[in-house]
Amino acid sequence: MKYYSTNKQAPMATLHEAVVKGLAGDRGLYMPESIERLPQSFYDNIDKMSFQEIAYTVAQAFFGEDVNADDLRNIVYDTLSFDCPVAKVTDNIYSLELFHGPTLAFKDVGARFMARLLQYFIRQEGNEEVNVLVATSGDTGSAVANGFLGVEGIKVYVLYPKGKVSKIQECQFTTLGQNITAVEVDGVFDDCQALVKNAFMDAELNSHMKLTSANSINVARFLPQAFYYFNAYARMKALGKADELVVCVPSGNFGNITAALFGHRMGLPIKRFIAANNANDIFYNYLQTGKYEPKASRQTIANAMDVGDPSNFARIYDLYQGDHAAVTSLISGATYSDDMIREAMKQCHEANGYVLDPHGACGYRALTEQLVKGETGVFCETAHPAKFKDTVEAIIGAEVAIPERLAAFMKGQKQSVEMSKEFKDFKEYLISR
Numbered sequence: 001m002k003y004y005s006t007n008k009q010a011p012m013a014t015l016h017e018a019v020v021k022g023l024a025g026d027r028g029l030y031m032p033e034s035i036e037r038l039p040q041s042f043y044d045n046i047d048k049m050s051f052q053e054i055a056y057t058v059a060q061a062f063f064g065e066d067v068n069a070d071d072l073r074n075i076v077y078d079t080l081s082f083d084c085p086v087a088k089v090t091d092n093i094y095s096l097e098l099f100h101g102p103t104l105a106f107k108d109v110g111a112r113f114m115a116r117l118l119q120y121f122i123r124q125e126g127n128e129e130v131n132v133l134v135a136t137s138g139d140t141g142s143a144v145a146n147g148f149l150g151v152e153g154i155k156v157y158v159l160y161p162k163g164k165v166s167k168i169q170e171c172q173f174t175t176l177g178q179n180i181t182a183v184e185v186d187g188v189f190d191d192c193q194a195l196v197k198n199a200f201m202d203a204e205l206n207s208h209m210k211l212t213s214a215n216s217i218n219v220a221r222f223l224p225q226a227f228y229y230f231n232a233y234a235r236m237k238a239l240g241k242a243d244e245l246v247v248c249v250p251s252g253n254f255g256n257i258t259a260a261l262f263g264h265r266m267g268l269p270i271k272r273f274i275a276a277n278n279a280n281d282i283f284y285n286y287l288q289t290g291k292y293e294p295k296a297s298r299q300t301i302a303n304a305m306d307v308g309d310p311s312n313f314a315r316i317y318d319l320y321q322g323d324h325a326a327v328t329s330l331i332s333g334a335t336y337s338d339d340m341i342r343e344a345m346k347q348c349h350e351a352n353g354y355v356l357d358p359h360g361a362c363g364y365r366a367l368t369e370q371l372v373k374g375e376t377g378v379f380c381e382t383a384h385p386a387k388f389k390d391t392v393e394a395i396i397g398a399e400v401a402i403p404e405r406l407a408a409f410m411k412g413q414k415q416s417v418e419m420s421k422e423f424k425d426f427k428e429y430l431i432s433r
C-alpha cells in the first residue's frame with residue numbers, strides 16, 4: 001500500500017517511510033491510497049469472532065501488503081493484550097471502555113501497535129538501533145513509553161517539563177527503566193517540543209544516530225484505533241443492539257473519530273457518528289457553518305481534548321473530499337462547558353452508578369441529548385476516571401479506586417535525567433549515549 005499526503009505536494013510513501021517520517025515532507029498527513037471494503041461474510045460472522053481475530057482482519061486490509069502475515073498477526077495479538085469491552089450504562093447507551101491498557105487510556109492501542117511495527121521494520125533492515133524522541137505535556141509520554149517498553153532495538157527519550165505534569169502522569173514514564181529514559185527539562189512544554197524539533201533538524205546528530213518521532217498523527221498510531229470500533233459493533237450485534245448504532249467519540253485532535261470513519265468506509269454498519277467536544281468548538285462550528293476556523297486552545301477539565309487546530313481535520317476533509325454536506329449527513333457535533341461536563345458526570349453516577357472521566361462524559365452527554373427512538377449509542381470512555389482522581393471525586397462526591405496497575409506505577413522509583421532547555425546540552429547528551 002502506498003500513502004499519499006493530504007497536501008498532495010510530497011511524493012507517495014511506502015508504509016515503512018510513512019511510519020518513520022510521521023508527517024509528510026509537505027507537512028500533510030499520510031493517507032492510505034485505498035480503503036478496502038471488507039466482505040459481507042465478515043460482518044455476518046463478526047459477533048462470533050474474538051477482538052484479536054477481528055483486529056487481525058482489519059489490520060490485514062491496511063498492512064497486509066507490507067507486513068508478512070505471521071508477523072502481522074503477532075503484532076496485533078501482542079498489541080491487544082487487554083480487552084476493549086462495551087459496558088451497559090443505560091438501556092440504550094453503552095460505554096466502549098478503552099482504558100484497560102497499561103496507561104489506562106485509548107492511546108495505548110496505537111502506541112503499542114506502532115512500537116511493534118517499527119521493530120518489525122528495524123529487524124528487516126538488519127537491527128540498526130532507532131531512537132524515538134517524544135515531547136509530552138503528560139499523557140502522550142506515558143502511552144508512548146509504555147507502548148515501546150522492552151521493545152528491542154528501540155530507545156525512547158521522553159522529554160517533559162519539570163514540575164509541570166501531575167504525579168500520576170510523571171510516574172507512568174519515569175519509573176520504567178529498561179529502554180525508556182525520562183528527560184526532565186528545566187522549562188515548559190514548548191521548550192521540550194523545541195528540543196525535539198531541533199534534534200530532528202540537526203544534520204550532525206542525524207548522521208550520528210537514527211531518530212524518529214512517535215507523534216499521534218503517525219499512520220501506525222492512528223489506523224489501529226479502528227480495531228475497537230469493529231469490536232464494539234461485534235459485541236453490540238451479539239446483544240442484538242447493532243441495527244441502528246450511533247458511535248460518539250470525545251474528540252480533541254480527531255484521530256480517534258477519524259479511525260472510526262475509516263471503519264465506516266470499510267463497510268462497518270454504523271448509522272451515524274457524533275463528535276463530542278469540550279469548549280474547544282472548532283469542529284462543531286465547522287459542522288454548523290462549513291468554515292474551518294482554528295483558534296487558540298482553551299483549558300478545560302477534559303484537558304486531553306484542549307485542541308484549537310485539530311490535526312486530523314485534514315484527514316476528514318480528504319476522506320469526504322471537502323464535501324460539507326457529506327460530512328454533516330454522517331457526523332453531528334456537540335460542545336460542552338466544564339459545568340456541563342460536571343453535570344453529566346454527576347447525573348450519570350447518580351442515575352446509573354457509572355463513573356465517567358471528564359472526556360467520556362462529553363460523549364455520554366451527547367448521546368443522552370441526541371439519540372432518537374430506535375437508536376442505540378456507544379460512546380468511547382477514552383480514559384479511566386482514576387487518571388483524574390481528584391477532579392472526579394470532587395464532582396461525584398464519592399471515592400474513585402485506583403486500579404492495581406496504576407498503583408504499581410506510583411510505587412516505582414523515579415529515574416530521570418535533568419536537562420537545561422539549551423539544545424547544545426541535549427545534543428551533547430544524545431551524542432554521549
Ligand SMILES: *Cc1c(COP(=O)(O)O)cnc(C)c1O
Nearest residue numbers: 251252253254255256304382383
Ligand atoms: C487524546 C485523548 C482524547 C482525544 O482524542 P483525539 O484522537 O485527539 O481526538 C480524548 N480523551 C483522552 C483521555 C485522550 O487522552
